[in-house]
Amino acid sequence: MTVKSLHAVIMAGGSGTRFWPASRAARPKQFLPLARGRILLQATVDRLAGLFAPDRVWIVTNGAQARGVRRLLPQFPREQVIVEPGPRDTAPCIALATATIEARDPGATMVVLPADQVIEPVEQFHRMLRRGIALAADDRTLVTFGVAPTFPATGYGYIECGDPLDGAEPRAFAARRFREKPDLATAQQFLAAGGFLWNSGIFAWTAAGIRAAMAAGNPPLAEATEAMRAAQRQGRRAAVRRAFLQAPKTSVDYAIMEHSPHVAVVEATVEWDDVGSFRALTSVGVADGDRNCALLAGGAAQIALHSQGNLVYAEGKRTVALFGVQELVVVAVGDAVLVCPRERAADLKQLVEHVRAQGRADLL
Amino acid sequence: MTVKSLHAVIMAGGSGTRFWPASRAARPKQFLPLARGRILLQATVDRLAGLFAPDRVWIVTNGAQARGVRRLLPQFPREQVIVEPGPRDTAPCIALATATIEARDPGATMVVLPADQVIEPVEQFHRMLRRGIALAADDRTLVTFGVAPTFPATGYGYIECGDPLDGAEPRAFAARRFREKPDLATAQQFLAAGGFLWNSGIFAWTAAGIRAAMAAGNPPLAEATEAMRAAQRQGRRAAVRRAFLQAPKTSVDYAIMEHSPHVAVVEATVEWDDVGSFRALTSVGVADGDRNCALLAGGAAQIALHSQGNLVYAEGKRTVALFGVQELVVVAVGDAVLVCPRERAADLKQLVEHVRAQGRADLL
Numbered sequence: 001m002t003v004k005s006l007h008a009v010i011m012a013g014g015s016g017t018r019f020w021p022a023s024r025a026a027r028p029k030q031f032l033p034l035a036r037g038r039i040l041l042q043a044t045v046d047r048l049a050g051l052f053a054p055d056r057v058w059i060v061t062n063g064a065q066a067r068g069v070r071r072l073l074p075q076f077p078r079e080q081v082i083v084e085p086g087p088r089d090t091a092p093c094i095a096l097a098t099a100t101i102e103a104r105d106p107g108a109t110m111v112v113l114p115a116d117q118v119i120e121p122v123e124q125f126h127r128m129l130r131r132g133i134a135l136a137a138d139d140r141t142l143v144t145f146g147v148a149p150t151f152p153a154t155g156y157g158y159i160e161c162g163d164p165l166d167g168a169e170p171r172a173f174a175a176r177r178f179r180e181k182p183d184l185a186t187a188q189q190f191l192a193a194g195g196f197l198w199n200s201g202i203f204a205w206t207a208a209g210i211r212a213a214m215a216a217g218n219p220p221l222a223e224a225t226e227a228m229r230a231a232q233r234q235g236r237r238a239a240v241r242r243a244f245l246q247a248p249k250t251s252v253d254y255a256i257m258e259h260s261p262h263v264a265v266v267e268a269t270v271e272w273d274d275v276g277s278f279r280a281l282t283s284v285g286v287a288d289g290d291r292n293c294a295l296l297a298g299g300a301a302q303i304a305l306h307s308q309g310n311l312v313y314a315e316g317k318r319t320v321a322l323f324g325v326q327e328l329v330v331v332a333v334g335d336a337v338l339v340c341p342r343e344r345a346a347d348l349k350q351l352v353e354h355v356r357a358q359g360r361a362d363l364l
Numbered sequence: 365m366t367v368k369s370l371h372a373v374i375m376a377g378g379s380g381t382r383f384w385p386a387s388r389a390a391r392p393k394q395f396l397p398l399a400r401g402r403i404l405l406q407a408t409v410d411r412l413a414g415l416f417a418p419d420r421v422w423i424v425t426n427g428a429q430a431r432g433v434r435r436l437l438p439q440f441p442r443e444q445v446i447v448e449p450g451p452r453d454t455a456p457c458i459a460l461a462t463a464t465i466e467a468r469d470p471g472a473t474m475v476v477l478p479a480d481q482v483i484e485p486v487e488q489f490h491r492m493l494r495r496g497i498a499l500a501a502d503d504r505t506l507v508t509f510g511v512a513p514t515f516p517a518t519g520y521g522y523i524e525c526g527d528p529l530d531g532a533e534p535r536a537f538a539a540r541r542f543r544e545k546p547d548l549a550t551a552q553q554f555l556a557a558g559g560f561l562w563n564s565g566i567f568a569w570t571a572a573g574i575r576a577a578m579a580a581g582n583p584p585l586a587e588a589t590e591a592m593r594a595a596q597r598q599g600r601r602a603a604v605r606r607a608f609l610q611a612p613k614t615s616v617d618y619a620i621m622e623h624s625p626h627v628a629v630v631e632a633t634v635e636w637d638d639v640g641s642f643r644a645l646t647s648v649g650v651a652d653g654d655r656n657c658a659l660l661a662g663g664a665a666q667i668a669l670h671s672q673g674n675l676v677y678a679e680g681k682r683t684v685a686l687f688g689v690q691e692l693v694v695v696a697v698g699d700a701v702l703v704c705p706r707e708r709a710a711d712l713k714q715l716v717e718h719v720r721a722q723g724r725a726d727l728l
């Protein structure tokens with residue numbers, strides 16, 4: 001398969017509170033070394049090598065994080081870092097990326113993916129992307145990638161699969177329906193019924209295809225996109241910015257994917273982890289014989305005695321010592337230490353709100 | 365009462381592991397801000413003001429800690445810091461102090477006390493010392509101070525009281541017997557029987573009196589003391605050092621007090637806390653409505669949500685955040701973080717040995 005104008009768009013604008021205090025406002029999850037010790041964003045860029053030309057990989061980020069992106073990826077071409085004028089969710093982000101890419105390469109095909117996932121092995125990842133890219137080549141099909149669920153997750157959206165598109169591998173289906181994050185009973189039904197995949201947040205389409213879908217499904221978004229394209233062609237940056245800020249603040253799933261009749265889902269035949277909370281780190285960290293899992297960077301160390309099932313995340317020259325404790329998350333990064341039970345790690349947002357309410361937004 | 369040659373000797377050479385990682389080899393417990401936020405050693409020096417002339421307060425410490433003493437007490441006269449040539453327990457420490465003081469002031473009366481206790485109020489403290497000093501004036505009586513037990517402690521030695529010496533206040537008794545740290549059942553018996561006091565480790569005697577007791581009870585100690593005195597008078601520092609290192613390595617309780625027929629015990633009518641472990645800090649820290657107790661220095665902060673009964677000790681510009689945890693000790697000092705249950709805090713020595721065994725003596 002040869003796709004002449006193949007571009008990758010890494011969405012790296014997310015913030016989020018589930019990894020506080022490791023993550024902060026200016027240091028989001030994708031900047032953390034959660035990919036088996038490597039920075040998620042770096043791992044995401046590296047994972048694209050071989051399928052995408054280096055000058056066709058783009059990172060969309062925000063003003064607060066742009067400096068961090070440049071620092072973490074000093075080799076990454078600056079002109080391929082797209083800075084969003086404001087936080088507007090994924091639909092305007094994709095519109096801006098589309099307008100920017102088309103100004104250089106009008107016949108572009110785009111793969112869009114989050115910056116903060118762990119995906120292995122890379123060969124299978126490329127294979128699944130190639131399958132999606134081929135399906136999108138008709139300038140109409142919007143491709144999403146779905147992960148076979150291994151447990152009744154309530155933290156992911158699901159895609160209900162329709163008929164298989166053909167007999168090729170990896171398998172691909174018409175998407176019958178998008179289901180938002182379900183409650184546990186519903187998730188269990190999905191798992192029992194089969195034919196449901198987790199929505200990975202990875203997409204493939206041509207620029208023409210996604211613009212056609214915008215025009216059909218969300219005219220205000222399409223209008224903003226066309227305005228960005230025109231301004232981009234003319235090099236009028238202020239006009240690009242204005243158009244971006246006029247785009248509806250919405251997600252591409254909600255604005256386009258859930259309603260488009262031309263969505264295909266490719267089964268993601270990879271190990272996939274969106275590393276949703278500290279708890280998930282047990283799958284990417286290193287555990288000792290007592291199930292104490294450590295994720296350490298920058299000279300950090302862990303010492304545990306009479307302790308089982310804990311997760312330690314530490315950065316910098318410091319040692320976290322555990323004595324007689326079980327099933328805790330202990331995080332020591334910069335000017336903050338967090339201690340919470342592993343089973344509460346997914347609720348960290350509550351603590352972050354509390355920190356804010358205490359007037360300590362400086363910690364966030 | 366007028367005592368012309370009244371000296372105080374602060375024994376500040378202890379190390380200890382029960383406050384690791386707040387305490388380290390070069391930063392023992394007495395250097396920590398455990399006296400309601402003030403450094404224990406500083407509080408001990410300040411507590412003597414008004415009863416002892418500034419040039420008659422002495423600190424005995426070791427080589428590793430002498431610099432810290434000078435840094436923490438920049439106003440304290442350098443010539444009154446006595447540096448032990450090696451770690452030899454309290455009997456040689458007292459012998460060296462006695463020889464040093466007598467070289468300047470042959471008729472000295474001495475109060476000897478640990479550097480690492482919290483004692484309040486100061487007026488009562490002085491009153492109890494004056495009582496002891498008066499009893500010691502006969503150049504024969506060795507005075508110890510005993511604290512009325514409030515629970516069956518197994519971590520303290522006990523003094524069994526004999527007959528009251530007189531009707532004066534605070535009460536004083538002939539010491540009938542010293543009892544080493546008892547097991548719980550024995551401690552409970554002591555408490556039920558009455559007439560037992562905790563050994564505070566504070567003493568009063570004249571220089572002549574303690575030397576006479578050494579001569580009677582422990583001739584090798586007496587011999588080393590006399591050698592130190594002679595060398596001190598002649599200004600022969602190397603000879604002082606040699607004599608010190610020849611003194612038996614033993615405690616003054618074991619070498620002298622437990623066997624002397626001339627021991628009196630004055631009841632310590634003060635609030636007394638020897639701050640034996642992190643757990644004890646709940647009595648000297650500041651607790652919130654959820655019984656979370658914080659001992660914070662140097663800009664440290666604590667934030668707790670859905671958490672009860674924890675103890676946080678932190679120094680420096682850092683915040684310890686607790687979320688959904690109960691009855692933990694969390695310490696964040698320098699390059700180390702410790703998490704352990706409060707009920708295990710008294711066993712920290714185990715962890716410290718483990719740290720050493722892991723080849724991380726640099727942390728101790």
